[in-house]
Amino acid sequence: MKILVLNAGSSSVKYSLFEMTDHSVLIAGIIERIGETAASHSYTLANTDRTHADIVSRNHHQALQVLFETLAACRVLNDRRELACIGHRVVHGGEHFREPALIDTQVMQHIAEVIPLAPLHNPANLLGIEEAIRQMGDTPQVAVFDTAFHQTLPDYAYRYPLPEPLYAEHGVRRYGFHGTSHGYVAEQAAQYLGKPLSETNLITLHLGNGASVTAIKNGRSIDTSMGMTPLEGLMMGSRCGDIDPAIHFYLSRTLNLSNDAIETLLNKESGCKGICGENDMRAIHLMAEAGDDHARLALAMYAYRIKKYIGAYFAVLGHVDALVFTGGIGENDAWLREQCCQDMTLFGIAIDPQKNQTPARPCGNISQSNTGLAVLVITTDEELEIAVQSMHCLEHSSL
Numbered sequence: 001m002k003i004l005v006l007n008a009g010s011s012s013v014k015y016s017l018f019e020m021t022d023h024s025v026l027i028a029g030i031i032e033r034i035g036e037t038a039a040s041h042s043y044t045l046a047n048t049d050r051t052h053a054d055i056v057s058r059n060h061h062q063a064l065q066v067l068f069e070t071l072a073a074c075r076v077l078n079d080r081r082e083l084a085c086i087g088h089r090v091v092h093g094g095e096h097f098r099e100p101a102l103i104d105t106q107v108m109q110h111i112a113e114v115i116p117l118a119p120l121h122n123p124a125n126l127l128g129i130e131e132a133i134r135q136m137g138d139t140p141q142v143a144v145f146d147t148a149f150h151q152t153l154p155d156y157a158y159r160y161p162l163p164e165p166l167y168a169e170h171g172v173r174r175y176g177f178h179g180t181s182h183g184y185v186a187e188q189a190a191q192y193l194g195k196p197l198s199e200t201n202l203i204t205l206h207l208g209n210g211a212s213v214t215a216i217k218n219g220r221s222i223d224t225s226m227g228m229t230p231l232e233g234l235m236m237g238s239r240c241g242d243i244d245p246a247i248h249f250y251l252s253r254t255l256n257l258s259n260d261a262i263e264t265l266l267n268k269e270s271g272c273k274g275i276c277g278e279n280d281m282r283a284i285h286l287m288a289e290a291g292d293d294h295a296r297l298a299l300a301m302y303a304y305r306i307k308k309y310i311g312a313y314f315a316v317l318g319h320v321d322a323l324v325f326t327g328g329i330g331e332n333d334a335w336l337r338e339q340c341c342q343d344m345t346l347f348g349i350a351i352d353p354q355k356n357q358t359p360a361r362p363c364g365n366i367s368q369s370n371t372g373l374a375v376l377v378i379t380t381d382e383e384l385e386i387a388v389q390s391m392h393c394l395e396h397s398s399l
Protein backbone atom coordinates (compact mmCIF):
# COMPACT_ATOMS: atom_id res chain seq x y z
CA MET A 1 0.00 0.00 0.00
CA LYS A 2 1.36 3.43 -0.96
CA ILE A 3 0.52 6.78 0.61
CA LEU A 4 1.47 10.17 -0.78
CA VAL A 5 2.05 12.95 1.76
CA LEU A 6 1.58 16.51 0.51
CA ASN A 7 2.58 19.71 2.25
CA ALA A 8 1.35 22.60 0.12
CA GLY A 9 2.65 26.07 0.96
CA SER A 10 1.88 29.33 -0.82
CA SER A 11 4.82 29.00 -3.21
CA SER A 12 5.99 25.42 -2.69
CA VAL A 13 4.74 21.84 -2.54
CA LYS A 14 6.70 19.24 -0.58
CA TYR A 15 5.87 15.59 -1.06
CA SER A 16 6.90 12.09 0.01
CA LEU A 17 5.61 8.78 -1.32
CA PHE A 18 5.70 5.96 1.24
CA GLU A 19 5.49 2.21 0.82
CA MET A 20 3.52 1.51 4.00
CA THR A 21 4.46 -2.16 4.36
CA ASP A 22 7.96 -1.14 5.51
CA HIS A 23 7.57 2.66 5.83
CA SER A 24 10.21 3.20 3.15
CA VAL A 25 10.30 6.46 1.18
CA LEU A 26 10.03 5.73 -2.55
CA ILE A 27 10.49 9.35 -3.60
CA ALA A 28 10.61 12.68 -1.77
CA GLY A 29 10.74 16.07 -3.39
CA ILE A 30 9.92 19.74 -3.39
CA ILE A 31 8.56 22.05 -6.06
CA GLU A 32 9.55 25.60 -5.21
CA ARG A 33 8.98 29.14 -6.46
CA ILE A 34 5.53 28.27 -7.82
CA GLY A 35 4.17 31.32 -9.67
CA GLU A 36 7.59 32.80 -10.40
CA THR A 37 9.13 32.76 -13.86
CA ALA A 38 11.59 30.01 -12.95
CA ALA A 39 10.13 27.35 -10.67
CA SER A 40 12.27 24.39 -9.64
CA HIS A 41 11.74 20.74 -8.80
CA SER A 42 14.15 18.67 -6.73
CA TYR A 43 13.55 15.09 -5.74
CA THR A 44 15.35 12.06 -4.39
CA LEU A 45 14.45 8.52 -5.36
CA ALA A 46 15.30 5.73 -2.92
CA ASN A 47 19.07 5.05 -3.01
CA THR A 48 19.86 7.67 -5.65
CA ASP A 49 21.28 11.19 -5.70
CA ARG A 50 19.11 14.25 -5.74
CA THR A 51 17.72 15.26 -9.14
CA HIS A 52 17.09 18.90 -9.87
CA ALA A 53 15.18 20.45 -12.78
CA ASP A 54 13.93 23.91 -13.69
CA ILE A 55 10.26 23.65 -14.54
CA VAL A 56 7.30 25.77 -15.52
CA SER A 57 4.83 25.93 -12.66
CA ARG A 58 2.68 29.00 -12.79
CA ASN A 59 0.28 27.67 -10.15
CA HIS A 60 -0.47 24.72 -7.86
CA HIS A 61 -2.39 22.99 -10.68
CA GLN A 62 0.79 22.78 -12.77
CA ALA A 63 2.89 21.90 -9.73
CA LEU A 64 0.75 18.86 -8.99
CA GLN A 65 0.73 17.89 -12.67
CA VAL A 66 4.55 17.88 -12.58
CA LEU A 67 4.46 15.85 -9.37
CA PHE A 68 2.15 13.12 -10.70
CA GLU A 69 4.01 12.98 -14.04
CA THR A 70 7.26 12.51 -12.07
CA LEU A 71 5.78 9.67 -9.98
CA ALA A 72 4.78 7.91 -13.21
CA ALA A 73 8.05 8.65 -15.06
CA CYS A 74 10.13 7.37 -12.14
CA ARG A 75 7.93 4.26 -11.99
CA VAL A 76 7.18 4.65 -8.29
CA LEU A 77 3.47 4.93 -9.08
CA ASN A 78 2.54 2.95 -12.17
CA ASP A 79 -1.20 3.04 -11.60
CA ARG A 80 -3.09 5.54 -9.47
CA ARG A 81 -4.99 2.63 -7.89
CA GLU A 82 -1.75 1.72 -6.08
CA LEU A 83 -2.29 4.83 -3.98
CA ALA A 84 -4.33 4.10 -0.83
CA CYS A 85 -4.72 7.79 -0.06
CA ILE A 86 -3.15 11.24 -0.10
CA GLY A 87 -2.35 12.69 3.33
CA HIS A 88 -2.35 16.48 3.47
CA ARG A 89 -0.59 18.51 6.13
CA VAL A 90 -2.98 21.21 7.31
CA VAL A 91 -1.59 23.76 9.73
CA HIS A 92 -4.74 24.90 11.54
CA GLY A 93 -7.70 22.75 12.45
CA GLY A 94 -9.20 25.18 14.98
CA GLU A 95 -11.24 23.51 17.73
CA HIS A 96 -13.10 21.34 15.27
CA PHE A 97 -10.40 18.77 14.50
CA ARG A 98 -9.01 16.68 17.35
CA GLU A 99 -7.75 14.04 14.91
CA PRO A 100 -7.17 13.48 11.18
CA ALA A 101 -10.23 13.73 8.94
CA LEU A 102 -11.24 12.04 5.70
CA ILE A 103 -11.71 15.01 3.37
CA ASP A 104 -15.14 15.88 2.02
CA THR A 105 -16.76 19.23 1.26
CA GLN A 106 -17.70 19.72 4.92
CA VAL A 107 -14.13 19.15 6.09
CA MET A 108 -12.89 21.59 3.45
CA GLN A 109 -15.43 24.11 4.66
CA HIS A 110 -14.17 23.78 8.26
CA ILE A 111 -10.58 24.26 7.08
CA ALA A 112 -11.67 27.39 5.21
CA GLU A 113 -13.52 28.71 8.29
CA VAL A 114 -10.28 28.92 10.31
CA ILE A 115 -8.38 30.81 7.59
CA PRO A 116 -8.54 34.00 9.72
CA LEU A 117 -6.52 32.13 12.39
CA ALA A 118 -3.86 30.94 9.90
CA PRO A 119 -3.99 33.33 6.93
CA LEU A 120 -0.49 32.41 5.76
CA HIS A 121 -0.97 28.64 5.80
CA ASN A 122 -4.53 27.32 5.53
CA PRO A 123 -5.33 28.89 2.12
CA ALA A 124 -2.28 27.18 0.59
CA ASN A 125 -3.09 23.89 2.31
CA LEU A 126 -6.62 24.10 0.87
CA LEU A 127 -5.28 24.86 -2.58
CA GLY A 128 -3.19 21.67 -2.42
CA ILE A 129 -6.26 19.67 -1.36
CA GLU A 130 -8.45 21.14 -4.12
CA GLU A 131 -5.86 20.41 -6.78
CA ALA A 132 -5.20 16.88 -5.55
CA ILE A 133 -8.94 16.18 -5.65
CA ARG A 134 -9.17 17.68 -9.15
CA GLN A 135 -6.35 15.49 -10.44
CA MET A 136 -6.79 12.37 -8.29
CA GLY A 137 -10.50 12.52 -7.51
CA ASP A 138 -10.91 8.76 -6.99
CA THR A 139 -8.19 8.59 -4.35
CA PRO A 140 -9.26 9.18 -0.73
CA GLN A 141 -7.71 12.30 0.80
CA VAL A 142 -6.99 12.81 4.48
CA ALA A 143 -6.22 16.04 6.35
CA VAL A 144 -3.74 15.81 9.23
CA PHE A 145 -3.66 18.90 11.45
CA ASP A 146 -0.68 20.49 13.25
CA THR A 147 -3.03 21.66 15.97
CA ALA A 148 -4.89 18.38 16.63
CA PHE A 149 -2.37 16.90 19.11
CA HIS A 150 -2.83 19.94 21.38
CA GLN A 151 -6.62 19.74 21.55
CA THR A 152 -6.15 17.90 24.88
CA LEU A 153 -4.94 21.08 26.63
CA PRO A 154 -7.10 21.93 29.67
CA ASP A 155 -9.06 25.19 29.47
CA TYR A 156 -6.90 26.94 32.08
CA ALA A 157 -3.89 26.31 29.81
CA TYR A 158 -5.43 27.17 26.44
CA ARG A 159 -7.41 30.26 27.48
CA TYR A 160 -5.82 33.72 27.42
CA PRO A 161 -6.77 36.13 30.18
CA LEU A 162 -8.84 38.22 27.77
CA PRO A 163 -12.56 39.11 27.65
CA GLU A 164 -14.72 35.99 27.28
CA PRO A 165 -16.39 36.95 23.95
CA LEU A 166 -12.99 37.03 22.25
CA TYR A 167 -12.81 33.29 22.88
CA ALA A 168 -16.47 32.40 22.53
CA GLU A 169 -17.15 34.43 19.41
CA HIS A 170 -13.73 34.79 17.78
CA GLY A 171 -11.78 31.69 18.78
CA VAL A 172 -8.98 33.63 20.48
CA ARG A 173 -7.16 30.89 22.46
CA ARG A 174 -3.97 28.86 22.44
CA TYR A 175 -4.04 26.14 19.75
CA GLY A 176 -0.39 25.03 19.55
CA PHE A 177 1.46 23.75 16.47
CA HIS A 178 4.10 21.17 15.42
CA GLY A 179 1.64 18.61 16.84
CA THR A 180 2.62 15.92 14.35
CA SER A 181 6.25 16.16 15.41
CA HIS A 182 5.56 16.35 19.17
CA GLY A 183 3.21 13.37 18.84
CA TYR A 184 5.67 11.35 16.78
CA VAL A 185 8.67 11.85 19.09
CA ALA A 186 6.46 11.17 22.14
CA GLU A 187 5.62 7.74 20.71
CA GLN A 188 9.27 7.05 19.90
CA ALA A 189 10.34 8.16 23.39
CA ALA A 190 7.79 5.90 25.10
CA GLN A 191 8.97 2.98 22.96
CA TYR A 192 12.59 3.71 23.91
CA LEU A 193 11.68 3.92 27.60
CA GLY A 194 9.70 0.68 27.35
CA LYS A 195 6.59 2.33 28.85
CA PRO A 196 3.07 2.67 27.49
CA LEU A 197 2.69 6.18 26.05
CA SER A 198 -0.39 6.59 28.25
CA GLU A 199 1.87 6.42 31.33
CA THR A 200 4.71 8.59 30.00
CA ASN A 201 5.46 12.20 30.94
CA LEU A 202 7.70 14.19 28.59
CA ILE A 203 8.97 17.63 27.73
CA THR A 204 9.44 17.65 23.95
CA LEU A 205 11.49 20.39 22.27
CA HIS A 206 10.95 20.78 18.52
CA LEU A 207 13.72 23.17 17.49
CA GLY A 208 13.78 23.95 13.75
CA ASN A 209 13.24 27.20 11.86
CA GLY A 210 10.09 27.39 13.93
CA ALA A 211 10.41 26.11 17.49
CA SER A 212 8.04 24.95 20.19
CA VAL A 213 8.05 23.01 23.44
CA THR A 214 5.27 20.78 24.75
CA ALA A 215 4.46 19.36 28.19
CA ILE A 216 3.09 15.84 27.71
CA LYS A 217 1.36 14.11 30.62
CA ASN A 218 0.35 10.46 30.26
CA GLY A 219 0.89 10.75 26.51
CA ARG A 220 -1.33 13.83 26.06
CA SER A 221 -0.33 17.41 25.39
CA ILE A 222 -1.26 19.53 28.43
CA ASP A 223 0.60 22.71 27.52
CA THR A 224 2.60 24.04 24.60
CA SER A 225 4.54 27.20 23.87
CA MET A 226 2.99 28.26 20.55
CA GLY A 227 -0.34 29.98 20.91
CA MET A 228 -3.17 31.18 18.71
CA THR A 229 -0.50 31.49 16.01
CA PRO A 230 3.03 30.05 15.66
CA LEU A 231 4.47 33.41 16.76
CA GLU A 232 4.24 32.84 20.53
CA GLY A 233 6.68 30.93 22.72
CA LEU A 234 10.35 30.24 22.10
CA MET A 235 12.67 32.61 20.27
CA MET A 236 12.93 31.32 16.69
CA GLY A 237 14.93 31.83 13.49
CA SER A 238 13.06 34.98 12.52
CA ARG A 239 10.04 34.99 14.88
CA CYS A 240 10.18 36.83 18.18
CA GLY A 241 8.33 34.35 20.41
CA ASP A 242 7.18 35.71 23.79
CA ILE A 243 7.36 39.50 24.06
CA ASP A 244 5.39 42.13 25.95
CA PRO A 245 2.22 42.67 23.85
CA ALA A 246 2.47 46.39 24.61
CA ILE A 247 5.51 46.55 22.31
CA HIS A 248 2.99 46.37 19.47
CA PHE A 249 1.28 49.64 20.56
CA TYR A 250 4.64 51.28 21.18
CA LEU A 251 5.80 50.46 17.64
CA SER A 252 2.52 51.65 16.23
CA ARG A 253 2.50 54.95 18.15
CA THR A 254 6.14 55.93 18.17
CA LEU A 255 7.30 54.55 14.79
CA ASN A 256 3.93 54.84 13.09
CA LEU A 257 4.18 51.25 11.87
CA SER A 258 1.06 49.66 10.36
CA ASN A 259 -0.33 46.34 11.60
CA ASP A 260 1.01 44.64 8.47
CA ALA A 261 4.48 46.13 9.02
CA ILE A 262 4.49 44.98 12.66
CA GLU A 263 3.31 41.50 11.65
CA THR A 264 6.18 41.23 9.17
CA LEU A 265 8.67 42.60 11.70
CA LEU A 266 7.67 40.11 14.42
CA ASN A 267 7.45 37.10 12.05
CA LYS A 268 10.26 37.68 9.58
CA GLU A 269 12.75 40.16 11.03
CA SER A 270 12.93 39.19 14.69
CA GLY A 271 14.20 36.17 16.66
CA CYS A 272 17.82 35.25 15.87
CA LYS A 273 17.65 37.28 12.68
CA GLY A 274 16.65 40.40 14.59
CA ILE A 275 19.50 40.03 17.07
CA CYS A 276 22.35 39.07 14.73
CA GLY A 277 21.05 39.39 11.17
CA GLU A 278 21.04 35.64 10.51
CA ASN A 279 18.36 33.01 11.08
CA ASP A 280 20.21 29.79 10.15
CA MET A 281 21.65 28.23 13.31
CA ARG A 282 24.73 26.79 11.59
CA ALA A 283 25.63 30.21 10.21
CA ILE A 284 25.06 31.82 13.62
CA HIS A 285 27.55 29.40 15.19
CA LEU A 286 30.14 30.26 12.53
CA MET A 287 29.62 33.96 13.18
CA ALA A 288 29.95 33.47 16.96
CA GLU A 289 33.14 31.44 16.49
CA ALA A 290 34.53 34.28 14.38
CA GLY A 291 33.93 36.64 17.31
CA ASP A 292 30.58 38.23 16.38
CA ASP A 293 29.03 39.46 19.66
CA HIS A 294 25.55 39.73 18.20
CA ALA A 295 25.67 36.07 17.19
CA ARG A 296 26.85 35.14 20.71
CA LEU A 297 23.97 37.09 22.20
CA ALA A 298 21.47 35.41 19.85
CA LEU A 299 22.73 31.97 20.93
CA ALA A 300 22.65 32.88 24.62
CA MET A 301 19.10 34.27 24.35
CA TYR A 302 17.92 31.27 22.33
CA ALA A 303 19.19 28.77 24.93
CA TYR A 304 18.06 30.86 27.92
CA ARG A 305 14.48 31.05 26.69
CA ILE A 306 14.35 27.27 26.13
CA LYS A 307 15.65 26.71 29.65
CA LYS A 308 12.91 28.88 31.16
CA TYR A 309 10.25 26.76 29.45
CA ILE A 310 11.90 23.52 30.59
CA GLY A 311 11.73 24.79 34.19
CA ALA A 312 8.10 25.87 33.80
CA TYR A 313 7.04 22.53 32.30
CA PHE A 314 8.78 20.61 35.07
CA ALA A 315 6.58 22.54 37.49
CA VAL A 316 3.50 21.77 35.38
CA LEU A 317 4.24 18.03 35.04
CA GLY A 318 5.69 17.19 38.45
CA HIS A 319 7.30 13.99 37.23
CA VAL A 320 9.18 13.86 33.91
CA ASP A 321 10.40 10.61 32.29
CA ALA A 322 12.38 12.26 29.49
CA LEU A 323 13.41 15.53 27.95
CA VAL A 324 13.34 15.15 24.15
CA PHE A 325 15.28 17.20 21.60
CA THR A 326 14.15 17.13 17.96
CA GLY A 327 14.01 19.26 14.76
CA GLY A 328 17.01 20.41 12.71
CA ILE A 329 18.57 22.25 15.67
CA GLY A 330 17.46 19.89 18.44
CA GLU A 331 18.82 16.87 16.56
CA ASN A 332 22.13 18.37 15.43
CA ASP A 333 23.27 21.15 17.73
CA ALA A 334 25.25 19.56 20.58
CA TRP A 335 26.34 22.98 21.93
CA LEU A 336 22.77 24.14 22.30
CA ARG A 337 21.65 20.92 24.00
CA GLU A 338 24.52 21.31 26.43
CA GLN A 339 23.54 24.93 27.21
CA CYS A 340 19.90 24.00 27.75
CA CYS A 341 20.85 21.22 30.16
CA GLN A 342 23.52 23.12 32.10
CA ASP A 343 23.05 23.45 35.88
CA MET A 344 19.86 21.39 35.80
CA THR A 345 20.87 18.61 38.22
CA LEU A 346 18.12 19.86 40.52
CA PHE A 347 15.68 18.47 37.94
CA GLY A 348 17.67 15.26 37.48
CA ILE A 349 19.12 16.47 34.16
CA ALA A 350 22.80 15.75 33.61
CA ILE A 351 24.11 14.93 30.15
CA ASP A 352 27.19 13.01 29.08
CA PRO A 353 29.36 15.31 26.91
CA GLN A 354 30.55 12.46 24.72
CA LYS A 355 27.09 10.96 24.15
CA ASN A 356 25.85 14.49 23.43
CA GLN A 357 28.41 14.89 20.62
CA THR A 358 27.30 11.75 18.79
CA PRO A 359 23.87 10.62 19.90
CA ALA A 360 22.63 7.31 18.50
CA ARG A 361 20.21 7.71 15.57
CA PRO A 362 17.26 7.79 15.26
CA CYS A 363 16.93 7.80 19.07
CA GLY A 364 19.82 8.31 21.48
CA ASN A 365 19.92 8.85 25.23
CA ILE A 366 22.57 11.46 26.10
CA SER A 367 21.94 11.37 29.84
CA GLN A 368 24.91 10.52 32.10
CA SER A 369 22.92 7.82 33.78
CA ASN A 370 20.85 5.05 32.27
CA THR A 371 18.37 5.31 35.13
CA GLY A 372 16.18 8.25 36.12
CA LEU A 373 15.33 11.03 33.71
CA ALA A 374 16.41 10.34 30.12
CA VAL A 375 17.58 13.10 27.79
CA LEU A 376 16.71 11.87 24.31
CA VAL A 377 17.71 13.09 20.86
CA ILE A 378 15.09 11.78 18.43
CA THR A 379 14.98 12.26 14.66
CA THR A 380 11.52 13.53 13.88
CA ASP A 381 9.63 12.30 10.81
CA GLU A 382 6.54 14.41 10.31
CA GLU A 383 5.90 13.02 6.82
CA LEU A 384 5.88 9.42 8.03
CA GLU A 385 3.63 10.38 10.93
CA ILE A 386 1.19 12.03 8.50
CA ALA A 387 1.25 8.86 6.36
CA VAL A 388 0.62 6.61 9.38
CA GLN A 389 -2.15 8.83 10.74
CA SER A 390 -3.75 9.00 7.27
CA MET A 391 -3.72 5.23 7.06
CA HIS A 392 -5.37 4.89 10.49
CA CYS A 393 -7.98 7.48 9.52
CA LEU A 394 -8.73 5.56 6.32
CA GLU A 395 -9.03 2.26 8.21
CA HIS A 396 -11.37 3.75 10.82
CA SER A 397 -13.56 5.48 8.29
CA SER A 398 -14.08 2.24 6.35
CA LEU A 399 -15.14 0.27 9.46
Ligand code: ADP
Nearest residue numbers: 207208209210279280281282327328329332333
Ligand atom coordinates in the same frame (compact mmCIF):
# COMPACT_ATOMS: atom_id res chain seq x y z
P1 ADP B 1 12.08 23.45 9.44
O1 ADP B 1 11.41 24.06 10.64
O2 ADP B 1 12.08 24.35 8.25
O3 ADP B 1 11.65 22.03 9.15
P2 ADP B 1 14.54 22.21 10.29
O4 ADP B 1 13.90 21.34 11.33
O5 ADP B 1 15.11 21.56 9.10
O6 ADP B 1 13.60 23.40 9.86
O7 ADP B 1 15.70 23.04 11.04
C1 ADP B 1 16.42 24.03 10.37
C2 ADP B 1 17.44 24.58 11.36
O8 ADP B 1 18.29 23.52 11.78
C3 ADP B 1 18.33 25.66 10.75
O9 ADP B 1 18.47 26.74 11.63
C4 ADP B 1 19.65 24.91 10.58
O10 ADP B 1 20.76 25.79 10.69
C5 ADP B 1 19.62 24.00 11.79
N1 ADP B 1 20.62 22.93 11.68
C6 ADP B 1 20.70 21.95 10.77
N2 ADP B 1 21.84 21.22 10.98
C7 ADP B 1 22.46 21.79 12.05
C8 ADP B 1 23.68 21.51 12.76
N3 ADP B 1 24.48 20.51 12.40
N4 ADP B 1 23.98 22.31 13.80
C9 ADP B 1 23.21 23.33 14.15
N5 ADP B 1 22.05 23.64 13.54
C10 ADP B 1 21.69 22.88 12.49
